[in-house]
């Protein structure tokens with residue numbers, strides 16, 4: 001079921017939590033609202049759910065206008081045909097898994113046989129069919145969250161709203177459930193709005209990520225495009241690009257510019273310079289864009305080749321499939337680099353290295369969006 005949010009404004013007293021918020025979600029699409037704490041993600045989702053009354057604007061779910069400030073329409077949450085899953089599992093510990101999932105159906109006056117069929121189908125969807133008769137208090141955190149999901153799914157909602165549903169779980173379980181959730185969403189063709197401040201969760205779950213700042217969507221795109229082309233260095237930083245340095249950019253020839261940091265300079269390809277960069281500018285380099293080689297006395301001296309610098313490994317942190325390095329460049333900044341383990345020998349703290357960067361692999365971005 002598609003969802004359309006038009007010109008939504010939400011005020012808490014004098015504070016505006018959402019400013020002219022617009023979002024169109026296609027049927028079967030998974031949208032992740034991603035942003036720092038307080039940017040308005042939960043508020044936006046609560047407006048769609050009907051748990052918050054917006055100040056103005058319009059929300060359409062499927063064919064139904066569920067909120068229209070001007071027309072005075074505000075459909076109650078239980079009539080919006082959306083399911084919700086929250087960070088706190090909100091399941092009843094004194095009931096069995098079956099009873100938890102069946103609870104909402106019981107109030108719908110459906111035959112007992114149909115309730116059993118639908119509850120067992122929902123439990124099978126989340127892989128808990130064998131746990132139907134178990135007391136809910138005897139479940140692990142991950143299983144409880146699956147019960148919460150089954151409880152929403154059993155109502156066959158047109159859309160599912162999920163607010164940080166995995167954040168109470170430990171890291172490994174979170175990684176696993178995130179993949180399971182995505183698989184489920186794709187398999188059932190569910191329209192989802194998912195709220196998180198974790199960029200990895202957003203990358204894994206979204207068809208499109210909407211980055212929010214100060215009650216607005218500031219960038220919306222596929223995970224791949226957002227990671228490749230964040231529109232500000234603030235967003236790049238939030239997405240985990242750990243090398244973000246304020247810089248000044250100067251043209252050196254038709255093809256190349258130089259980005260001057262306080263203590264270092266890099267050559268960058270001119271095509272990377274945004275046409276209308278005014279104000280503060282930053283150089284952003286993803287850790288995996290640097291190439292690292294053990295210092296070789298026979299190699300050309302640093303400085304003879306563009307973007308090749310000597311340095312020393314401060315910390316080498318083996319992560320299995322890749323190695324994370326903190327490298328202090330000689331007379332330059334400390335950088336963060338990552339190299340696939342398969343790409344070369346693992347280097348050690350204290351090793352001398354040469355770090356290089358393709359002039360096309362850096363990004364020059366405005367530090368913030370213009371006001």
Ligand SMILES: Nc1ncnc2c1ncn2[C@@H]1O[C@H](COP(=O)(O)OP(=O)(O)OP(=O)(O)O)[C@@H](O)[C@H]1O
Nearest residue numbers: 012015017035036037038039040041042043044197
């Ligand atoms: N009931 C309320 N009354 C007043 N201000 C509120 C209320 N609820 C939220 N806010 C404020 O609105 C802003 C947006 O809150 P919201 O919960 O939507 O942010 P969020 O991005 O979901 O943050 P988090 O990730 O911490 O949950 C915050 O500044 C918050 O303090």
